[in-house]
Amino acid sequence: MHAPIPADWREANRAMWDERVPIHTGSDFYDLDSFRAGKDSLRAFELAEVGDVTGRTLLHLQCHIGLDTLSWARHGAAQVVGLDFSEPAVETARSLARDLGLPPDRAAFVAADVHDAAEAVPDSSYDIVYTGVGALNWLPDMDRWAETAASLVAPGGFLYLAEFHPLTDCLDDATGTRIVHDYFSHDAWVDETPGTYADFDAPTVHNRSVEWQHPVGSVVSALAAAGLRIEFLHEHDASLFARFPALERQSDGCYRFPADRPRIPLMYSIKATRPERLP
Template identity: 60%
Template sequence: MMSEAGHDAAWIAANRAMWDERVPLHAASALYDQEGFRAGRDEIRDFEAAEVGDVTGKRLLHLQCHMGQDTLSWARRGAASVVGLDFSEPAIVVARGLAADIGLADRAAFVVSDVYEAPAAVPDEDYDIVYTGIGALYWLPDIERWAETAASLVAPGGFLYLAEFHPFLNVFGWESVTEAKEDYFRSEPLVTDEPGSYVEIEAETIDNLSYARIHTLGDIVSAICAAGLRLEFLHEHGVTVFQQFPELVRGDDGYFRLPKGRPQLPLMYSLKASRPV
């Protein structure tokens, strides 16, 4: 029988192979629009900018940064230095290339590492802001260990900021938000072995096995607080950043939401948790 540590290692290895293969697909996609990014497009959502506040002069660490576009957007917004960390070496190669292309290589460092090993991999002991962007936590086997790792990297007086898809949405599957079809409280991993990517559903891919887990909102918040951080706020949002369900409609602001007249549901959430001085 495989140990828990062995199971987690196999989980992470499968996910890494899946993400490595998809990096070229993502880098060439309209969704990531890297030419637009090189020309100045900002990846930070307006609610993130408002909730994080002014980053001028701050040291920011972005965990699970993928190809680094959010990371570099924070540097463009004035962060003194940014560090992006991801377990996919091809993704980090792309991130480093983008940093050089837009003239931010002197303020942006990118590190290849599993997120659980981040304290040994990043250049500084702690950071003013530890940031985790959208779509990261779903892939992690152990939310308590993640929270302990992230909290350990927050400097005194600094904070952890997280923006994510709301885990409650997973009860609906992918077809519609009209009927709950799955348990919200699921302890078993979600195992997927299907080709394609969210940037191109029909793409032909080889490394398709992946593992994920639905961490409930209560589990996430409890883990962060247990790791020694003080919760400043938890905001739930009735908008999301892509058409996760067929009935969502895109507004003039670019966000997707349920149509007017429909009961509104939480589609995303964000939180900030600080370390006392």
């Protein structure tokens, strides 16, 4: 159902995520044993679009348990910092960093609200500010998020985000062919589904969550208004999971519609740079 923004949206979401951290750490979905053994959690298109991170500093906003953050360190980033509002998630990320032999000066994790990132992280700016998939839908205000994220990009650096395309949330779950929700809705979406994407059958208590849908145009406009220059907006015909029953798993591990069906964007990515100096 659609509803106005509940006053306790942040607390409800934090309770939901805190409860799911131990479920995720023990799940086949995250497969932490394989990750510790060297499995990369980043997607091929992210690695190609971000490029070489060797020797660069990287801040990962809304990092959850830190797999993507630590993967960037494995790819050569000089320092990675992950931030998440869930303390259990941050503790898990710190434990994983220790397991990988990464000291705090190479991989640090901070528990804080994303809007407080500028005050919470150890440095004032980073070569790369990164936001991985499934992050923006938990925030009500793209302008406020973009101002915070952009303020942490060093001159000459860039912000990179990869996200699920909001169009997918407008379509019916059964077929993905009918538009059943308003693409431009600004209302909060309140859900009370138990379990989690990593284990649909997991018994859970804190099931109430609050999410928002952000049209791609609002994200791009917010980043531009925050002073960043949009280098590209790419739309992708693949998803990371079977969002609709018709999606088929491909050899690269992503899910796409069959070749005989018209394609739609299932994900998108943006790179936005901060000029070395103002004109």
